[in-house]
Amino acid sequence: MHTAQDLRAELGRIDGRGYKAYKDIEGAWDLGRFMLFIDHAQGDPFAAPSLLRARVAAGVAGAAGFPADLGRGRARRVALGDFLARAFAAAAGRYARGRRGTGKSGLVAIDCPGQEVLERSAVLVADEFVEARFAAGLPAAGRSVLGREAAAMLLDEVPRIVEASLYYGSLDGTALRRHVELVEDQEALRVALDGRGLVAFVPDGAILPRESGVSDRPLESSRAVRFASPPALRVTLQAPNAGAVTGMGVPRGLTVIAGGGYHGKSTLLRAIERGVYDHVAGDGRELCVAVPGAVKVRAEDGRRVERVDISAFITNLPQGQDTAAFSSEAASGSTSQAANIMEALEVGATCLLMDEDTSAANFMARDERMQALVPAGKEPITPFIDRVAALRDRLGVSTVLVAGGSGDFFDLADCVVVMEAFRPSDATAAARDVARRYPRRAAPTAAAAPPPFGPARPRVPLPGGFDAWRGRRERFGARGPDAVQYGRETIDLHYVEQIVDPSQTAAIAAMIHHAADRYVDGRRSLPEVIALVMHDIDELGLDALAPHPGQHPGELARPRALELAAAINRLRTLRVQ
Ligand code: ADP
Numbered sequence: 001m002h003t004a005q006d007l008r009a010e011l012g013r014i015d016g017r018g019y020k021a022y023k024d025i026e027g028a029w030d031l032g033r034f035m036l037f038i039d040h041a042q043g044d045p046f047a048a049p050s051l052l053r054a055r056v057a058a059g060v061a062g063a064a065g066f067p068a069d070l071g072r073g074r075a076r077r078v079a080l081g082d083f084l085a086r087a088f089a090a091a092a093g094r095y096a097r098g099r100r101g102t103g104k105s106g107l108v109a110i111d112c113p114g115q116e117v118l119e120r121s122a123v124l125v126a127d128e129f130v131e132a133r134f135a136a137g138l139p140a141a142g143r144s145v146l147g148r149e150a151a152a153m154l155l156d157e158v159p160r161i162v163e164a165s166l167y168y169g170s171l172d173g174t175a176l177r178r179h180v181e182l183v184e185d186q187e188a189l190r191v192a193l194d195g196r197g198l199v200a201f202v203p204d205g206a207i208l209p210r211e212s213g214v215s216d217r218p219l220e221s222s223r224a225v226r227f228a229s230p231p232a233l234r235v236t237l238q239a240p241n242a243g244a245v246t247g248m249g250v251p252r253g254l255t256v257i258a259g260g261g262y263h264g265k266s267t268l269l270r271a272i273e274r275g276v277y278d279h280v281a282g283d284g285r286e287l288c289v290a291v292p293g294a295v296k297v298r299a300e301d302g303r304r305v306e307r308v309d310i311s312a313f314i315t316n317l318p319q320g321q322d323t324a325a326f327s328s329e330a331a332s333g334s335t336s337q338a339a340n341i342m343e344a345l346e347v348g349a350t351c352l353l354m355d356e357d358t359s360a361a362n363f364m365a366r367d368e369r370m371q372a373l374v375p376a377g378k379e380p381i382t383p384f385i386d387r388v389a390a391l392r393d394r395l396g397v398s399t400v401l402v403a404g405g406s407g408d409f410f411d412l413a414d415c416v417v418v419m420e421a422f423r424p425s426d427a428t429a430a431a432r433d434v435a436r437r438y439p440r441r442a443a444p445t446a447a448a449a450p451p452p453f454g455p456a457r458p459r460v461p462l463p464g465g466f467d468a469w470r471g472r473r474e475r476f477g478a479r480g481p482d483a484v485q486y487g488r489e490t491i492d493l494h495y496v497e498q499i500v501d502p503s504q505t506a507a508i509a510a511m512i513h514h515a516a517d518r519y520v521d522g523r524r525s526l527p528e529v530i531a532l533v534m535h536d537i538d539e540l541g542l543d544a545l546a547p548h549p550g551q552h553p554g555e556l557a558r559p560r561a562l563e564l565a566a567a568i569n570r571l572r573t574l575r576v577q
Pocket residue numbers: 208209210219223224225226227259260261262263264265266267268419422
């Protein structure tokens with residue numbers, strides 16, 4: 001039994017039986033125009049929905065008929081998969097009838113992308129086929145099988161959805177090509193930054209503000225002030241498809257974004273933060289890019305820290321705590337921010353993004369009065385202001401800092417941008433002049449001179465810190481967008497701000513498990529372990545994380561190594577040598 005008729009007959013046979021009878025339709029079905037794989041039939045109409053795949057043969061002889069160049073190279077393939085996932089979601093919205101009984105009966109859903117274009121498992125673009133991975137609620141009345149409803153869903157609706165979304169002929173070819181080319185352009189601009197001595201680029205005309213604090217969609221264009229680069233920072237980059245693009249180049253070194261409150265400083269920084277990802281047309285931030293090693297760093301008091309060398313910032317803690325291997329079950333604002341920086345450097349961060357709104361004030365700088373009141377001998381912190389030059393000059397790590405309340409960084413800044421009514425201007429010369437007229441008399445403030453910034457010393461995680469078991473089975477996965485469940489532990493990712501999609505959270509959970517399963521051996525360092533996981537995904541795609549190889553891999557989107565590291569570092573059971 002392999003054909004549509006067989007599936008119909010099978011559904012007729014189990015009609016009215018207990019819901020578990022749906023297990024009988026698990027397997028592969030040749031529906032003529034495509035293959036339908038029912039990998040997992042849910043055990044209950046109220047349980048997590050069933051997992052299905054629809055595979056359409058591609059290529060010259062195949063049915064899908066995509067021009068070969070649209071799938072050539074990683075960026076294009078990701079973009080094509082993204083477009084198809086959006087098309088499948090739209091078609092499901094159009095053709096799936098929805099409610100067909102109790103629980104999730106009638107649901108047809110695919111993991112639909114948001115404003116970012118990420119590598120995700122929802123649609124696999126392979127050389128020989130394209131395949132959509134989706135979820136379905138198999139229909140039930142109470143807890144018995146509704147065979148006829150299931151037949152309508154699987155043999156009528158699903159084929160219609162597949163027909164409308166996975167065949168080139170059904171899609172808007174021009175829109176698809178534009179989508180693919182836009183993603184390719186963003187990748188190319190991101191790569192071009194380094195050669196131009198830049199860490200970020202914000203194109204003229206961009207819309208950076210969002211609709212609201214809970215929406216990632218652009219602010220309505222009639223209310224938004226479009227980005228306009230200051231002439232002194234204007235650069236023109238070449239994109240392979242769009243050609244010359246003009247906008248503001250954020251140079252390497254220390255850039256300070258100053259300006260009055262509510263003038264758009266944080267919004268600009270946030271756009272740069274998101275510039276490590278590609279965006280869809282109409283987002284407003286498309287072509288706004290940052291170097292791949294750009295990391296948002298903030299204070300995060302209460303987080304756990306495991307043996308991180310924060311001695312470049314903090315020495316001489318009360319009770320003689322070792323800051324070359326600093327551990328805490330609940331770090332303070334300043335120690336958490338120091339740990340966040342050192343952990344990011346450990347896995348290759350090249351640019352720190354910081355906002356005074358979310359930084360620990362005492363970590364950033366100390367003024368003269370405070371130095372007079374609390375003498376250096378009593379202060380464990382060498383503030384960021386006294387280390388930012390070493391970061392830049394010794395490690396080649398840049399910083400983009402939003403500072404509206406303190407001009408202390410003016411002396412050190414390579415570039416100062418002032419935001420006024422959402423319009424940036426170059427204030428580098430003016431800020432230098434101010435710094436000369438109001439000199440900062442502060443000297444290094446820590447009790448003992450901090451050790452020079454060496455390259456971060458990689459830590460070696462111990463296998464004992466990773467335990468996915470809870471009860472009699474391994475359990476791991478996303479718990480909402482901002483938390484990962486790993487065994488008994490919940491990892492709080494609320495402040496890891498460059499996780500932008502719940503499916504990235506799900507992937508992080510699977511990646512931690514993958515890492516613990518294969519690579520954490522008490523000898524490899526954390527960066528080595530993470531590089532191996534990323535390598536597997538480079539080779540095999542996110543399917544490398546599938547719990548059952550060759551089957552529906554779950555709803556996954558790729559995070560960066562930096563976010564995976566951030567999650568492992570927040571695992572409360574983590575132990576390192
Ligand atoms: P700051 O950090 O300087 O205090 P924000 O970046 O938080 O300011 O911006 C303040 C408000 O202005 C936010 O509600 C933001 O969405 C909005 N905003 C920011 N940039 C623009 C813009 N270019 N056009 C319109 N509104 C904007």
